[in-house]
Amino acid sequence: MSNVPKSRRKETKFEAQHQFIKLRQEVTSLMLNNFGFSLEKAEKDLERFRKSHSKLENINVIVEAKRIKLQGFADWFIDKEKDAVISMLRRIDAEFTFGNSIYPSETPAKVAEFCERRKHINNAIAYCFILKQEINYIIRSLPVDINKFQRFDDMINRQVALYKGVRSADNRFLKSKSKWKSKSKDNKESENADNKESDIKSNDSKNQNDKID
Secondary structure (H helix, E strand, O other): OOOOOHHHOOOOHHHHHHHHHHHHHHHHHHHHOHHHOOHHHHHHHHHHHHHHOOOOOOHHHHHHHHHHHHHHHHHHHHHHHHHHHHHHHHHHHHHHHHHHHOOOOOOOOHHHHHHHHHHHHHHHHHHHHHHHHHHHHHHHHOOOOHHHHHHHHHHHHHHHHHHHHHHHHHHHHHHHHHHHHHHHHHHHHHHHHHHHHHHHHHHHHHHHHHHHO
């Protein structure tokens, strides 16, 4: 176990990967449960609605419209949304995996490699926000308890924070490498200057000896 307090630990790519697996499993369970939608329960709620609003002249028209909508949820809406969410989950995983597979070299191309790595991590973050919006849309469209889905919002926010932590670590690494390269360049220039000065002194000494001879 690490002795570093949790609040002061740096986010790592391993934490990000582990957290995403948990997030993906939880969202998969949500989809297997049809996002919490039950046609049978919804129809019972609809019948209670009919009874409680029986005095309305157009109650049958209202109820029939609601019934058609409920049937649409069961027939196609949920399946289409499952496909969309699965696609987003796969895209998040693919983008972070692509980015994480690029480890910048010590060649001059390393800045370009860092940019490519960052682009994929940024894409993973963007798709997390898209996933969040899609789930919010689904649960606000279906007759389900919105409050039960707060944990998914929290999990996605946590995933975004982990990805941003990896991105920040990359930035620190690039800066440290840049400072090291700059320092090495300065040392080399200083060494070249010393060598040049030594050569000048050596030539002056030789010229002086030649004059004496």
